[in-house]
Amino acid sequence: MTADRGVPLRVVSYNIHTQRDDAAALAAVVRAAEPDVVIVQEGPRRFRWRQKSATLAESFGMVVAAGGLPALGNLLLTSLRVRVTATRCQRFPLTPGRHLRGAAYAECRVGGARFLLAGSHLSTDPAERPGQAAAFKRELSAATLPVVAGADLNEGPDGPAWRGVAEGLTDTAVAMDRADRHTYSCADPRRRIDALFVDPRITVVDYDVVDTPQTRRASDHFPILVDLLLPAT
Template identity: 80%
Template sequence: MSIGGVPLRVVSYNVHAQRDDTATLAEVVRAARPDVVIVQEGPRRFRWRARCAALAESFGLVVGAGGLPALGNLILTNLRVRVADTYCERFPLTPGRHLRGAAFAECVVGGARFVVAGSHLATDPTERPGQAELLRKEIESARWPVIVGADLNEGPGGAAWRTIADGLTDTAVAADRADRLTYSCANPSRRIDAIFVDPRITVVDYDVVDTPQTRRASDHFPVLVDLLLPVTD
C-alpha cells in the first residue's frame, strides 16, 4: 500500500472485435502491466465464454465480468484484484441498431473497495443520451468509489459525455492531457474514449498509448491511468 492510497493501474480499450493484429494487441496490453482492463467490443457471440477467457489469457489476466450479458463489454483483472460481485446492464433495443450495454464489477485490492464500470455507447446521437442516463443511474447506485471506462462515441461537450462526467473526475483533464486523441489510430482526430473516476480517487498519471504497435492492434488507442484508491476497510 502506498501512502495516501492503494495504487491501481487501469486500461480502457476498444479492441475492435479483435479484427486487427491480435498478437500485437496482446503485446500492447501485457506491456502496460495493468491491474484492470476495461474492454469494449469484446467477444459477445458464438462461444463467447471461451473467447473471453482466451482474450484474458492472452493479456495475462482473468475474466472479471461481462461478455455476452454486457453485449461485448468486458472487465478483466490480474490476480492482485479480487472480484466480489458482478452485474450487467442492457440498454433498450432500437430497431435496426446494435445492442448496447454495460458491465460492472465490485472489486477489492489491498484495503480498497471500488466498482469498475465499462460501456460502449451508440454511434447514433439520438440514442446516446438515453443510454448515458441509464448508465449514470447504475453508477450512482454503486456502494464504493467508481471507475468508469467507456467508448462514448462522442467527445467532451456532448450530451452523453456530460451526463457520465457530471460529478466525476475526467482523468485526462486531471492530468492536463485532454489534448490526447483516442480515435482513430489511422487518423487521430477525436477524444471519444475516456476514464472517469470518483473524486475520492487520485489521478497519478494518464496516457493515450500511441505507438507503432497500438496503431496495428486496434482502431482505437488504449487509455491508461495510474490511480490511488481511498482505503475503505
Template identity: 85%
Template sequence: MSVSATPHPVAQPGVPLRVLSYNVHGQRDDTAALATVVREAAPDVVIVQEGPRRFRWREKSAALAESFGLVVAAGGLPSLGNLVLTSLRVRVTATRCRRFPLTPGRHLRGAAYADCRVGASARFTVAGSHLSTDPAERPGQAELFKRDLTAAPHPVIAAADLNEEPGGPAWRTVADGLTDAAVAADRTDRLTYSCADPRRRIDALFVDARIVVVDYDVVDTPLTRRASDHFPVLVDLLLPAAA
C-alpha cells in the first residue's frame, strides 16, 4: 500500500474510507516524523492509542490532531488516552468513552467510540482501545470492549493495541464475528511491534462483515521507525452506502 496522498483505491461499489490505527507511544519519540507519517498516509480516520490523557489533555489532543491535519472526534482523558481523529470529510454524530475497571497496581485503560457518517448514507461506528499488558486483566477488558462493539448502532470499525497476538483469549473475544483486516488482505505476516525488533502482531483492525477490506498494510519505513515504538496499521475500506 502506498502511503502517499493518492486517491483511495476502489475495488467495487461502495464508499471509500481510509483508516489508520496508531499507538503513538505517548508522543515520546520523533513527533515531526509522527506527523509526517500520518499526513503522508492521508487517512479519513485515525484511531490513536497512548494519546494525551493527563494535564492539558484537550489542548494536547487538539495539537496532535492539528499536526496530522485532522480534528478530534472523541476520546482523550475520559477514555484514558484513546483518541478518534477525523478529516473534515467525516461527520461525527455521537461519541462515547469507557474506562475499564482498575486493577490495583495496574495502569488505567479504556476505549473511545464515535458514530460517523460519510456522504448522505454511509454510516459507521469507530472504536479504539488499548488493552492491558497483564494476561489476567486483558480478557475482562476485551469482554467490555466487545459488549460495546456489539451494541454499536452502525457497522463497526474497531482498532486496538491488544497487547496480545492472534489466538489469545482477548484477541478471540474482540475478533468474534468481525473481519480481521490483515487476514482479509492476506497480510498476517506484517508485524506491528516493536519498531526496533518486529516480532509480534499485537495491533489489529477489525471490521463488520458488511465492510469490504480493499487494502491493508503495516507501514514500515525509516520515518515510522523514528515516530513510535509501534508501526501504524493502514487500511482502505469500502463502506456500504446504505449502512
C-alpha cells in the first residue's frame, strides 16, 4: 500500500467470554484472521492475570500491549508489526453493588502511521451504561491521535450509551453497509452489541462478523474483523 493511500491495519475486536468455551477454537479463529491488533473484552483479570494474558496472547501469535486487571479484563494485543509507545488503563466510577468496568488504551505506531488503540466493555445494567460510556468517550475525545476503539456496549445502536460513544466517530459496520450483521449471541444471533469505531480520518476497507463453526465454539460473541487504512503521519 502506498503512503499516500494510507497504512493498512487489520483489527479484531472480540469478547472471549472469559475463555470459558473452546480455547483451541478461539486461538484458531484469531490466528486465521491474521490481525495486526486484537481488542479483547472479558480477558484475564483475576489470579495470575499477567501470566494468563501472556499465554492468551501467545496462543494468538500476539504480544500483550495493555490491559488486564488494571482495565478490568479489557486487553489490547498487537503483532510484532505494531510498535506500542505508551499505555494506560481506566476504571469507571463504581456504582455500589454493580459490576466493575473499565477500558484500556495504547498509543501505537505502524509503518508511517500513529493511532490510539482503545477497548472497553460496558455494563449489562442500562442505568449505569451511559455514565460508563461518557467516561470512555471523554478519553477518546481527548486523544490527539486517530482513534481505533472496540467495545462490547451491551446495547444496540439505538441505545444512549452506544450513541454517546459513536458520536463523531465512524461505525465501521455502517460504513460497509453491514449493520444488519448480529454479533451476539452465537447460539441465537439477534443483536449487534459489539462495535468498532474509528476516527473519520481513517478509511474503512472491509468489515465482517466472523460466523463459522469455529467461532460458534470459541465464545458466546462473534468476533468483528475490520480492515482499515490509517492516515500516514
